[in-house]
Amino acid sequence: MGRFLRGALVMVVVLAALAGNAGHRIYHDYQDTLQRRFAMVRDMARLVDDHVHRTVRTADVALDQTAAMVAEAGGPQKVRDLKHWTRLREYAAQLEGADAIWIYDADGRAVLESASFPNRIADFADPAGLAALRGGARLHVGAAQAVRGAGQPPVFPVSRPLYDDEGRFVGMASATIRVDSLTDFYALLGVEFDPLIGVYGPAGEVIARRPATGESVGRSVAAGLLFQSKLREAPAGQLLLQSVLDGVSRIVAYRTVRDYGLVVLTGIGRDEAMADWRTRTLHTVLETAVGLLAILAMLGWGLRYLDRERKAQVALAEARSAVERTSAERDETARLVAELDQARDMAETARRAAEAANRDKGEFLAGLSHELRTPLNAVIGFSDLIAREAEGPVGTPSYRQYAANVRDSGQHVLELINEILDHARAEAGALTLEEGPCDLDDAADFAVRMLTPRAEHAGVLLSAVVEPAVRNLHGDDRRIRQILLNLIANAVKYTPSGGSVTLSAALDDGAPVIRVIDTGLGIPAEDIDRVLEPFARAGNAASREVEGAGLGLPLTKRLVELHGGTLSLRSTLGVGTTVTVRLPASRLLAAESAPKEAGTPPVGPAAAPDFILDSAPAPPAPAPVPSWPPFSGPLSVLLVDDDPTVRDMVAGLLRGWGHRVIAAANANEALVVLDGHEPLDLLLSDVVMPPGMDGTELARHAARMRPGLPVLLASGFAAHAAGTPSAFGPDVAMIAKPFAIDDLRRQLARIAARQDGGAARPATAAGLPSPSPAARPAVHTTERSPERSPGPPRLLIAEDLAINRELLAALFRDSGYAIDLVADGAAAVEAVEAGDYDLVLMDVQMPGMDGLEASRTIRAMPPPRGDLPILALTAGSSEEERRDCREAGMNGHVGKPYDREVLLRQVTRTLDATRSRTGTA
DSSP states (O other): OHHHHHHHHHHHHHHHHHHHHHHHHHHHHHHHHHHHHHHHHHHHHHHHHHHHHHHHHHHHHHHHHHHHHHHHHTSGGGGOSHHHHHHHHHHHHTSTTEEEEEEEETTSBEEEETTBSSOOOOBOSOHHHHHHHHTTOSOEEOOOBOOSSTTOOOEEEEEEEEEOTTOOEEEEEEEEEETHHHHGGGGGTTOSSOOEEEEEOTTSBEEEEESSTGGGTTOBOTTSHIIIIIHHHOSEEEEEEEOTTTOOEEEEEEEEOTTTOOEEEEEEEHHHHTHHHHHHHHHHHHHHHHHHHHHHHHHHHHHHHHHHHHHHHHHHHHHHHHHHHOHHHHHHHHHHHHHHHHHHHHHHHHHHHHHHHHHHHHHHHHHHHHHHHHHHHHHHHHHHHHHTTTTSSTTOTHHHHHHHHHHHHHHHHHHHHHHHHHHHHHHTTOOOOOOEEEEHHHHHHHHHHHHHHHHHHHTOEEEEEEOGGGSEEEEOHHHHHHHHHHHHHHHHHTSOTTOEEEEEEEEETTEEEEEEEEOSOOOOGGGTTGGGSTTOOOOSHHHHTSOOOSOHHHHHHHHHHHTTOEEEEEEETTTEEEEEEEOOGGGBOOGGGSOOOTTOOOOSSSOOOSOOOSOOOOOOOOOOOSSOOOOSSOOEEEEEOSOHHHHHHHHHHHHHTTOEEEEESSHHHHHHHHHSSOOOSEEEEESOOSSSOOHHHHHHHHHHHSTTOOEEEEESSHHHHTSOGGGTOTTEEEEESSOOHHHHHHHHHHHHHHHHHTOSOOOOOTTSOOOOGGGSOOOOEESOOOSOOSSSOEEEEEOSOHHHHHHHHHHHTTSSOEEEEESSHHHHHHHHHHSOOSEEEEESOOSSSOHHHHHHHHHTSOTTGGGOOEEEEESOOOHHHHHHHHHTTOOEEEESSOOHHHHHHHHHHHHHHHHHHHTOO
16 A cells, blocks of 8 residues: 555656646747747838838939929929920839829819829819928828729828928929838738738828728727827837727737838737647647656556566576576577677667767757857847947947947858858759869969968968969869868867968879868867768867867868869877868869969950850960059049058058049948049949948949949958859959959959050049940840840840849840840730740749749740740749749749849850751851
């Protein structure tokens, strides 16, 4: 009886512990889920707030242009003609989501409408807005209104007053914007739920709302908790809110739109948001119940086991007597025991190997979590300090360092993600090479310059020597640079201060051999093979103190093997490590097929091209020039860098070479110079300039403000310096920081040669003479063109997002192609039926008729339109999506995000294949 009571007590304690643990898990899971949902709607509110502010701001600018036109004409009644209607229509076309722009007189009667000429007879449909504008309001955003025509989405007005020269109120300019241009924004957020998105006026009137946009017209939420108390407490926040319009309880976040007083509300239904938690709770309860039943079963089995144990002891005694009586049976038993021991040893070895693999993966995940959380902590923390203006208003000098920290941390996360993605591609067998001539000396110089700041910070001496016999190789230049960067960075990471890292490249038995030798911590002999496996790191304590994900060496080994080579390690603990990369002798290029000497400046009257867009070998290089020739003339250089030390150093260097330098500390100062009348020959800008506009965005503005102005972008990050400059345009090049004097002089010589040879277009400013139309490349970016005209190959691009159409137009600028842009699949089919094209670039996912359906419709047309080559534009890369594109009749695909060089190469390859098939020139 005593044994039974003790067993029952143990069972009660165990059952209570299981139930308590289940309740604890359910409670903390609920809190965690609720916080994640609040964070989701808060991020959604920020995005919608920015979108609403940008939309109203764009309408404000369009109305200012309209008011200027009315003032120029002499009043509202003077603009009722075709010329002013055309200008008004242009202003409306610049406003995304606009239904029309109206001009009303002082009594609210319509004078002119951008959507029709002559305009419809109508009165201003926003009495409250009319009264506010008469009372002196500068801008008024009205509530949602129903518009003409069945099925048309509601609109909301953005209005401003019109005054005559004496300041009297003479009318209004009003832009009506479709509500769905705000509410459909949720589709871009990639949210897994069906969210609420609402935009309300200062008094609670509904401006835009989804779902049930039409039913919300003319209604107000002023009586709700949000406007009654929450907005008075804080301009932004989150809460659980029951809607006064549909009665649904939601997890919501709200924000007040700056400058315009509007209120943005985003949310998800509470039941929908907590559905996953309820499912997990059910699973937890079921698991706990099963566990309780298992414990009860084990207790019953234990009681029965005690009885069986007694009987088994008696039977065992009898068995032992029988074994002792039979020597043969004893020998057999001994043999079986030996085999069992051997099997147990083998199982133990396998178990230890499995535990080691799991331990390596666990350490990798822990290290990866640390590697990601550390920089993300800086990104979130410093961003929050800036957002809250913890050190004073934005513009305080300390924010520059905060922004620099955010930039560096973000770059660290990006490099780590790239390394993980490369490893995943290698594991999947999808890592391929883009082979061509490559200069090993340039690659080594690039790697040393990129890692010199890190080595100097660690107190490590870094050097590299490449013999001329192995300089010219055939391989993937970017991956060769990645191999050198990974090996040198790894060596610097594990070398203590005062040590050295040396890179050497030489011939060994006729094959190129690269060695990276360090005087670092070394690797234990038992770990040399492990460190070449994914997720594994050296087992000594000193090595584990160094941060890292454990993917660098395995990925580098894979890149070497893709080139047909081998990677081996030789290390002595406490002395150092030597990594040897041996490439096949077939990778060596003969002197006559080697790429042109990188340091040779342009020779002769014609300048060298800005970039080589394919991997074909360049013509033989002329004999090396012993010294740089003098520049043919001084250049006017706009130098932009936020670091005053670097800016002064580079300015002094350029002035010492005879150039004229205009220095700017940020992009805003540079834009002032670009907008002025100062003659310029070159824009030399740093890529990363916190806070505000970076160098790549400045380059795009420079291309618009000063067409043809050469741009040289500088960056100290390897990911930037190894980027593709053609993605920004043919006038943009990239140079690494810290500057190599030869590289900088080579770029300046190239630009000076362009100026002398007339290859570049004049860098004009506002008010200066612009080049004649005949001097510019013919690139058409019309919405549709019905007839084919002789000239360059004509492309049709179907893309539903306006920002992507703008990007594609920029990518094809100066490409030699004529392009037409349409916004959906149906428009693409109509354009193919009406005009003659050489190729169609078709986005796969578009509203209405998608790219696959449009392609099938085109393929059903009679030749030659039915045989028109079609390339898919898609962000997906799965084999299933590629199969769908092929089955729809597409000839290939171009992945997103777009790389201009890859895009143009694919278009050229497809056009050439079509000409070869049809026998046309």
